[in-house]
Amino acid sequence: MNIEMIRAAAARLDGHARRTPLLSSPFLDEIAGRRVWVKAECLQHTGSFKFRGAWSAVSALSEAERGRGVIAFSSGNHAQGVALAARAHGAAAVIIMPRDAPAVKIDNTRALGAEVVLYDRAAGEDRDAIGAEMVAARGLTLIKPYDEPQVIAGQGTTGLEIAAQAAAVGVTQADVIVCCGGGGFSSGIALALEAEAPGLRVRTAEPEDFDDVARSLQAGTVQRNARLSGSLCDAIVTPEPGVLTFPILKRLAGPGFAVSEEEALRAVALAFNRLKVVAEPGGAVALAAAIFHGAQIEGDDVIVTISGGNIDADVFAKVLALPATAPRTQGNAA
Template sequence: MRPDYFEPDARLIAQARERIAAHVVHTPLLESPVLNRQLGARILIKPENLQRAGSFKFRGALNRALQLTPEQRAGGVVAWSSGNHGLALSYVARELGIKATILMPQEAPKTKIDGVRANGAIVRLYDKTKEVREEIGAQIAAETGAVIVPPYDDPYVMTGQATLGAELAEQAAQVGASLDAALFSCSGGGLVAGAACGVHSLVPDVAIYSVEPEHYDGMVRSLAAGTQTKAPAKAASICDALLVVKPGDLTFPVCKQHLAGGLSVSDTELKEAIRFAYRELKLVIEPGGAAPLAALLAGKIDVVGKTIGIVLSGGNVDAEKFARYITETH
């Protein structure tokens, strides 16, 4: 039974860090002198695109799977995902010898669909205009005994993502930096809610910001309204990983408590960030993973003289699209 309110505390986050430690990549903190000079700030960059399965989602999926009972493991897992959660959960399931079924929208990036299949999971493609993924997932769970692992609105998943915030805060302290703010990509809010708790478990006064694509800025609108509010989703976005129009029932109350604000970025700004990451950091970042860097480069908040942490949350992008993004002229 899911609780009405859940917030991962320091004890749960520490336990999760210990639980996943042997499996997870402790991604480094990077700095770019070019970026620091350009912004007049110290920017600490955590590249979770280097995480196993290519994104931060590995943390939440792993934290959930490692706490399945033997009976639950026998039934397997089922999840819905535009890509990264499915990639992470199918990767974890393969490593632990668990069956996995992943529901993916027909228009999900080919590299993500192929990756989930390569991990040995069953992929069930669905039509977003005619089918409800939660209903399909519930039906599969009822028929097979599989455990549903939601992409963000889940205590285990949120706690797994919180390990990323705690790791960022700890690494910043290790390089003698005192964080003023930290920016995280946002879709349903699992990353930013969990990571905010992770940062605040070690450094309570850091300002945390969510970053979303324009027209899919449900968190921005919800924070402004004080209640869950849908984004209009009136235009396409290159951020296939960030297309949830409203923050989750569990994630939003946590964000309301922990976030200093929400930001949004355009496709043009995202492409500029992808190009910058490729040129200056030699990193392959997918659009959804580039959102925090895009917000900084576009001047969405004042960072002059401050120390800012950002997470580049994923790097699972179709090669053809990535080639277009980095070669486009302004």
């Protein structure tokens, strides 16, 4: 992985991916006790940053590879990104998804033309084994959700935009908190910032009990989660950091955050009420870290990603019914 791969991915994405805005709100600033800048990738095509990596990977394939079709496994956001990118390139797509993924993500993936194969992750079914069988049987090209160079390169284009947008508002020193599963998004952004904005430092945000990246960064070695399901932050629940992504984060990232499910849900509500954007719980953990874990952040500015906005309507309705008062945790300024 290198910055030239990210710049090449940006060239292929030009005219296809949205340049998402860097948003702010004085209300969020007051709660957090510093200026909060929000990179709203929930406004990206398919509702998440995953479209960037999917387009980067599919567009880098040969015509023969695209002709045989692609396969991916995902709880929903990578699924939709690959489905849309494949359709735009005239390639068939097979997506392996967990049965407990949000219904909106399964339905949208099918609506984008992909063949969806469901598996039971809670019962221990192995998506990698299912995928390997289908690759062997049908000659499909696997596009991994994070441990794939072209996917990381595509996600890294978000970092190029953050560097330019932060400079435009005069921010040159700040933590950049990134919602993190396997680390493709955070490692790609870290590489881009290393080259374009070295004063900006990536820090990962994950849900409690699924904070394998934060624990791995602290230990210096890969740590695995004890369980693989059971969180509303489904989009970023992964077994352990990626083989490609962890060395990048170990070299470039600061300490990670682990936020509670309640904090993530309240961040979803704050994003809607104060920024007028829709975030899913896993896509709001970075905002939750900035709002509710301010004692772990230094400086007058913090940049966060809202990485996805694909939330089921019933969950969103429950979030909006939460009391308006935010919990006082971890030294936040609320």
